[in-house]
Amino acid sequence: MLQQTQVATAIPYFERFMRVFPSVSALAAASVDAVLAQWSGLGYYARGRNLHKAAQIIMRDHAGELPRTAAQLVALPGIGLSTANAILSLSFQQPTAICDGNVRRVLARWSALPLVVESKQAEQQLWQLAQTLQSQTRPRDYTQAIMDLGATLCTRSNPDCTQCPVARDCGALASGEAVTSWPKRLPKKTRPTKTATLWLVFNKAGALWLAEPTSSTGIWGGLHQLPQSLPETLLGQDNYTLSPIKHVFTHITLVVTAKVVLLSDDRHFHLFTNGLWYNPKDKTRLIAMPAIVDKLLAHWLQQGRSS
């Protein structure tokens, strides 16, 4: 959950997830749909699918226990070198280095790294530096400390160097330039905009139609989806077009126009198969779906019938 996701964001998801799947065996025994239901809203759904697969592999090949070597950990889906080393140092007191976003920022500043951090050279030097600096006697404390340093003091835009325990030999601080000018970064690239139409189809009870997932990969893979089109016979029905909303991804900006259809009778229900009717008020029934569903529902409730 913490891969590319801030701790504060992940905490409520983590707590709920651990209540529903309190053990590796419980997670392995669950359906991927049940896992993704708990992941809904958190994003990067491949993490949820990979975690589920990893649990099953751990049960099958590792007697239900996490392996304790980097090579075995990296072989599990969703675990790369960074996560493997984090597990080894934080859980098993092995002197492995991590080089996550916080650590990269701390080390780039401390070493006054002239290289653009996205470059292969910088990547290599930062990993090398991280491994060199790792404590051989207290790897767990060291790993937690350098991450917390980046998260609390050596922050992106407003570092508090007066409180920093390594300010004395920090290269960026000594340089006279602004500490925030590190890490050096590549110029930003513009994010392309794409448009999409999504349909909100409500039945008489006020439940929303969600289609079964059609693919386990790609954007929102494995999640239930809003229809992008409707059967011809329904297009003549009264429908409402909501004002477009923006939904930003890492690589694209999606401008979504939602169209709303209210089914007043049962005539057209036979057109809706391979999916389910989701009642937004039923909080007990968690469905694997992207955050944009609730976003559009809120938009519809707030905006209402504007056209």
Add this chain to the structure above:
DNA sequence: AAATCGGGGAG
């Protein structure tokens, strides 16, 4: 090496 995967916190 570059692109692809969400969503939100913070400024």
Add this chain to the structure above:
DNA sequence: CTCCCAGATTT
């Protein structure tokens, strides 16, 4: 708005 977060995987 922009930047970036306890990155991994695919192309």
